[in-house]
Amino acid sequence: MTAAKPAMQRLRDAVNEVDFNRFRFWFQITAFILFVYGGYLAIDLGSKLPFFSCGYNREGRAGVCYLLPLQHQLGRNWAVLFSMASLTILTGFLTFAAWFIVLNKGWCGFVCPLGTLQDWISALRRRLGIRYANYTQGQFAQLTKIKFVLLALLILIPLGIGGGLFSHDMSPPFCLICPARMVLPLFTGDLSQFTIDFSSKTAVVMTALGISVTALFFVGSFVKKRFFCFFCPMSALHYLISKPALLKLKKDGSKCTRCGDCYAVCDMEIKEIADDVKTTNIMTDDCTMCLKCVASCPETGALKATFVGIPIFVSTETGFIKRMNKGCQHGK
Amino acid sequence: MENEIHQVIPINPVPYSRSRQAGEAQTVLDHIVDDFQENPVAMQYFYDLFRQVYCHGDEIPHSGKLVGTTCIQAPEELIYAFGATPVRLCNGSYHYDQRGADFMPAKSCSLVKATLGMLSSENVIPKIGKPDLVVNPSTCDQKKKSSVMIEGMGYSVYDLEFPNVKESEASRVYWRRSVREFANQLRKLTGKRLTRANLKAAMAMTGRAQAAFRTLHNFRRQTPSLILGKDAFLVTNAYFFDDIERWTTAVEKLNAELAERQAAGFRAVQSKAPRVVFTGSPPIFPNLKLPLLIEEAGGVVVADETCSANRMLYDMTAVDEWLLSDMVDSLADKYLKPCTCPIFTRNDDRKRRLLDLVAQFKADGVIYQAFSGCQVYEMEYRSVAEEFNKAGIPMLYIETDYSPDDQGQLSTRIEAFLESLKNRKKRHA
Amino acid sequence: MTSLNRLFALLFLLMLSGSLFAEPSEAQKAEWRARREAAGGEAPSEAQRAEWRARREAREASAKADESKPTVVANEERIHPTSGKSAPVPELSHDHGAMGSRPAADKGAVKPEEAARPSGRPAGMGMRGGGGAIWLSDSPPSRGDGAGRGGMGGMMGMGGMAMGGERSGPPSKRLWMRAGSDPQKSGFAREDADAQNETLIVRPQGPLDGEALAPPADGKKNLAFEMPVQGYYRVYASSRKLQGETLNISVAKAEIANFSHGGDEEERAQALTAPRVLDSAPIEIVREKAADEKMFFQLKSGDEQAFVVLQKGLPLQGARVRFVSHEGWSKEAVSDEQGRVSFQVIRDYFPAWDDFKKRFKASYLIIAEANAAEKGVFKDQPYSNVRYQATLAGNYYPSPDDYRSYAWGLGIGLLIVLFSGTAVYLYRRRRVKPFQEVRFDDGR
Numbered sequence A: 001m002t003a004a005k006p007a008m009q010r011l012r013d014a015v016n017e018v019d020f021n022r023f024r025f026w027f028q029i030t031a032f033i034l035f036v037y038g039g040y041l042a043i044d045l046g047s048k049l050p051f052f053s054c055g056y057n058r059e060g061r062a063g064v065c066y067l068l069p070l071q072h073q074l075g076r077n078w079a080v081l082f083s084m085a086s087l088t089i090l091t092g093f094l095t096f097a098a099w100f101i102v103l104n105k106g107w108c109g110f111v112c113p114l115g116t117l118q119d120w121i122s123a124l125r126r127r128l129g130i131r132y133a134n135y136t137q138g139q140f141a142q143l144t145k146i147k148f149v150l151l152a153l154l155i156l157i158p159l160g161i162g163g164g165l166f167s168h169d170m171s172p173p174f175c176l177i178c179p180a181r182m183v184l185p186l187f188t189g190d191l192s193q194f195t196i197d198f199s200s201k202t203a204v205v206m207t208a209l210g211i212s213v214t215a216l217f218f219v220g221s222f223v224k225k226r227f228f229c230f231f232c233p234m235s236a237l238h239y240l241i242s243k244p245a246l247l248k249l250k251k252d253g254s255k256c257t258r259c260g261d262c263y264a265v266c267d268m269e270i271k272e273i274a275d276d277v278k279t280t281n282i283m284t285d286d287c288t289m290c291l292k293c294v295a296s297c298p299e300t301g302a303l304k305a306t307f308v309g310i311p312i313f314v315s316t317e318t319g320f321i322k323r324m325n326k327g328c329q330h331g332k
Numbered sequence B: 001m002e003n004e005i006h007q008v009i010p011i012n013p014v015p016y017s018r019s020r021q022a023g024e025a026q027t028v029l030d031h032i033v034d035d036f037q038e039n040p041v042a043m044q045y046f047y048d049l050f051r052q053v054y055c056h057g058d059e060i061p062h063s064g065k066l067v068g069t070t071c072i073q074a075p076e077e078l079i080y081a082f083g084a085t086p087v088r089l090c091n092g093s094y095h096y097d098q099r100g101a102d103f104m105p106a107k108s109c110s111l112v113k114a115t116l117g118m119l120s121s122e123n124v125i126p127k128i129g130k131p132d133l134v135v136n137p138s139t140c141d142q143k144k145k146s147s148v149m150i151e152g153m154g155y156s157v158y159d160l161e162f163p164n165v166k167e168s169e170a171s172r173v174y175w176r177r178s179v180r181e182f183a184n185q186l187r188k189l190t191g192k193r194l195t196r197a198n199l200k201a202a203m204a205m206t207g208r209a210q211a212a213f214r215t216l217h218n219f220r221r222q223t224p225s226l227i228l229g230k231d232a233f234l235v236t237n238a239y240f241f242d243d244i245e246r247w248t249t250a251v252e253k254l255n256a257e258l259a260e261r262q263a264a265g266f267r268a269v270q271s272k273a274p275r276v277v278f279t280g281s282p283p284i285f286p287n288l289k290l291p292l293l294i295e296e297a298g299g300v301v302v303a304d305e306t307c308s309a310n311r312m313l314y315d316m317t318a319v320d321e322w323l324l325s326d327m328v329d330s331l332a333d334k335y336l337k338p339c340t341c342p343i344f345t346r347n348d349d350r351k352r353r354l355l356d357l358v359a360q361f362k363a364d365g366v367i368y369q370a371f372s373g374c375q376v377y378e379m380e381y382r383s384v385a386e387e388f389n390k391a392g393i394p395m396l397y398i399e400t401d402y403s404p405d406d407q408g409q410l411s412t413r414i415e416a417f418l419e420s421l422k423n424r425k426k427r428h429a
Numbered sequence C: 001m002t003s004l005n006r007l008f009a010l011l012f013l014l015m016l017s018g019s020l021f022a023e024p025s026e027a028q029k030a031e032w033r034a035r036r037e038a039a040g041g042e043a044p045s046e047a048q049r050a051e052w053r054a055r056r057e058a059r060e061a062s063a064k065a066d067e068s069k070p071t072v073v074a075n076e077e078r079i080h081p082t083s084g085k086s087a088p089v090p091e092l093s094h095d096h097g098a099m100g101s102r103p104a105a106d107k108g109a110v111k112p113e114e115a116a117r118p119s120g121r122p123a124g125m126g127m128r129g130g131g132g133a134i135w136l137s138d139s140p141p142s143r144g145d146g147a148g149r150g151g152m153g154g155m156m157g158m159g160g161m162a163m164g165g166e167r168s169g170p171p172s173k174r175l176w177m178r179a180g181s182d183p184q185k186s187g188f189a190r191e192d193a194d195a196q197n198e199t200l201i202v203r204p205q206g207p208l209d210g211e212a213l214a215p216p217a218d219g220k221k222n223l224a225f226e227m228p229v230q231g232y233y234r235v236y237a238s239s240r241k242l243q244g245e246t247l248n249i250s251v252a253k254a255e256i257a258n259f260s261h262g263g264d265e266e267e268r269a270q271a272l273t274a275p276r277v278l279d280s281a282p283i284e285i286v287r288e289k290a291a292d293e294k295m296f297f298q299l300k301s302g303d304e305q306a307f308v309v310l311q312k313g314l315p316l317q318g319a320r321v322r323f324v325s326h327e328g329w330s331k332e333a334v335s336d337e338q339g340r341v342s343f344q345v346i347r348d349y350f351p352a353w354d355d356f357k358k359r360f361k362a363s364y365l366i367i368a369e370a371n372a373a374e375k376g377v378f379k380d381q382p383y384s385n386v387r388y389q390a391t392l393a394g395n396y397y398p399s400p401d402d403y404r405s406y407a408w409g410l411g412i413g414l415l416i417v418l419f420s421g422t423a424v425y426l427y428r429r430r431r432v433k434p435f436q437e438v439r440f441d442d443g444r
């Protein structure tokens, strides 16, 4: 037992002192390849994935984003919707929740192909030496609500379609304006989403809207880190069910100096991560659980990621110094 | 007007090393070195440094423009990045304190008076040369008010605007702007351009220094202590004027020695020596009065929360994108956000930091120094005392200044306090 | 940054309103029409189109008058990409050798069937009466025009989805026996007492040689069955009748794909590899699945589609195979040594712009015939010839190329990227944001 402890400790230290950004970069690439091209290897992880592994990427996807079946299920004819057949909505949701619970919002920070893509666009901007944009606090407070509005619409519009209030050309409403629908299929050479559908007025509006959002996605994520995630209804849905999640972002306020280092690196501009010293479960609705804050906190034990209560990545002074030295030397 | 003043004060024609001022430094240094046993060998560098600078009046060479700072809030990374050298002007000499009394009301902060006294004298010790720019962050009232006086002494002064409230977003934005503006000012001063490479190099330099400091800081967690507080204060005091690379190397050597001491099971103090966290107005050489009194009386200062040591070197900067805009903003944040300076409206962070230090360093009590005339520390006493009361941590509040006159009375109080800490410890054990 | 946001909001609004008014111009419409025609083989003449239009309008009028008839319940779960993916579909004819070596199908010109052709099939073709070939349709006569809501009923080019309109319980399906060789005009097939009829259904997990399917009951005209499991349901309505020396054997077949999104994966996988041929069928047409065909397949006009004619499970060479489009166009080809023929699905849906429905369901009909000098006895009567006839119907839809425009899509996208990009750039350059007026030049 005494022999095992140093080994365990050594492993812990190695993890805590890892070159985090590089680790995350490779992890994200791997996940991106898996979910955007995994389909070619006949990988199919179902259609209840808690991140944007877009179903419209027909060839390459290794599984489908839950929002797609959710909207379809809710868009059923009301007679069907309010019958036992809708048990599948419940089971579908439970499957989704089961996936989600494992990584919590970590799906966003590490796996979601659309999130990764935004990070790449940011990296491009960084390489070009162009500064990123920030919201002011006031803007932040306003904009952060949008994702909940989108989530509400994503549920209500399909219900309206099922009830015959809206045209079927609006289905599935969020997918039609989701940038992932257009962007991810591009990676498998499928450009077919980049069309305007002239078959009806609604279709014209929806497809034009979709194209526009995608265009704004490119421009937005070029100047703003994780531009889209800020508005992502998946993120809102995550937050609503994040209580029982296994992966948690924890903060020990007594160790925090409120230095703001974590805030400085946070792509989502989350102030609470630095300023809140009372909350222990510090994940907020905007958080993507990228854990960059943990990697850049100089106070040992102030921030940590835990899995089922076991700390798996803890902020340490040594880790911080190592990473910052690296930054000073080759940081981009 | 000024000339008149100078005429009234008799100027000592004897060489500096035999002046009363040098004598003051000599006495304290001898006390630090000789009255304690088993000083770390690596401390010799610092003893020698202070002897040369304060006792012999040796010159300190520097490169580029010299930028004097009166507070830790002036971002030194920026100064280094522009190829200039920062020097901290805060002074601890009683001699200058008396001299500065001409500028300030009698009952004002010794530190400010001493700084003014130093700047107003021809023979500035430490002999750093005349700063090309004095950066005076607008912190406490006394500092704010000294701006004009320093200008009157013929220095060019830059008031670095510093907010009074640190929690609000407005002040963050305001401060970031101040820092950007400061960079502008430095560009004008040096005629150089701020570049990514320069700033990164500067940050690497200060980062290394901070890392060395943190290592030293961490060695002080050890019980019984490996090193005394008076030495630690001397080390951080040297950072005020020493060449940063040389300083870092010396600290790294000291750290290596402490590591050996740790491995050898060395104890710098008795195991039952009460461990004390020092907070409040900053001890600056030669005014190491309180730390020395504490350690003479058998206590040991294991950590501090002062702007001449911990607060100056502890907090480190994280940068997400190594672009100038991000680096400068992150620097600004690191200077403002974690700062526990008493000039802010609220002091929650200071209280939390103190509690954490007591816990982390297994301290038995806290000694709170307030320079008489330092309103902000005096006024914060109440809330800090309440916090410690709640936590059941004994605290001794001492109001004092640079004069050596109260030494006897203080040592009685300190001994009594340490005694009570010892008794408490026994009872708890 | 407030203004940046405002900018974005404005842009959104602009686009929204822009796209609302983005009615395609006349020129644009003309262009699409031209493209449509170019892709759809030879263009029907204006006169022809006018005629079709008139016919459809007449039909729609009569359909309206006929509201009381049971409607095809459309399934709301349509073809969309959630479909779990199908494993590559094994080619139907894996046992028939290489498909690649087939001779190119006869690409003879598609010619409109003479409009007024009397049910002019060779005498004796209609054994159940009604004239013309007997075939199984997923809609009753006069409602053949598939523009129903969602247009999602059943056969969907044989690979579509079943109707799941029932409130609960498994989805069910109804098929109508129709006679005629024009998908829209064919009426109900009449009973023929002389004929010997048999209706079989092959269920996905049932016996491979099928089970008997009860004939329509209670005076209803449709064959109804439930589809509790996922997979392909095949119905074979065969009929034998002696006419002089000739025995007429006809097999009308329907293949219905029943898949659902939430369904059991194993069931699906099984269904996708199960055989689609009835070995006992005297003659049968099988729609060939393309190698990359998905579970929720939709045939689009303009697509090339191959069929295989089989006799007792073996390829039948030399059968005359006719493809009849929704509007009655037809084309004939002869099956090759692998029993294979292929047709390009003609484009024959040309509504006025406002009436265009992208989910317009059109039906096609395949009729295969072959004669054989086989001797035998039927109902105690000898015969010396056998005339085989097989039919298969399916659906097809307008090609997306008809209504989707890349030019517009990419154009709008590019425009917005340029516009918002420039706006952001200018904003960031010109703005003197309070407290941010000090800029750093980040060049090294």
Ligand code: SF4
Pocket (backbone or CB within 6 Å): A051, A052, A053, A054, A055, A056, A065, A066, A067, A068, A174, A175, A176, A178, A179, A180, A181
């Ligand atoms: S379009 Fe967006 S919401 Fe829809 S399936 Fe794709 S990723 Fe999910």
Ligand code: SF4
Pocket (backbone or CB within 6 Å): A050, A051, A052, A107, A108, A109, A112, A113, A114, A115, A116, A228, A229, A230, A232, A233, A234, A235, A288
């Ligand atoms: S918040 Fe971002 S990372 Fe998370 S699902 Fe949405 S797009 Fe993906």
Ligand code: SF4
Pocket (backbone or CB within 6 Å): A255, A256, A257, A258, A259, A260, A261, A262, A263, A273, A274, A275, A296, A297, A298, A299, A302, A303
């Ligand atoms: S980086 Fe760590 S110490 Fe600094 S504010 Fe964040 S949590 Fe607190």
Ligand code: SF4
Pocket (backbone or CB within 6 Å): A109, A249, A262, A265, A266, A267, A268, A269, A270, A273, A286, A287, A288, A289, A290, A291, A292, A293, A294
């Ligand atoms: S709070 Fe931390 S984990 Fe969450 S988005 Fe910000 S940096 Fe990432």
Ligand code: SF4
Pocket (backbone or CB within 6 Å): B109, B110, B111, B112, B140, B141, B142, B143, B281, B282, B342, B371, B373, B374, B375, B376, B377
């Ligand atoms: S000790 Fe007090 S009065 Fe003196 S400089 Fe510091 S804050 Fe100001």
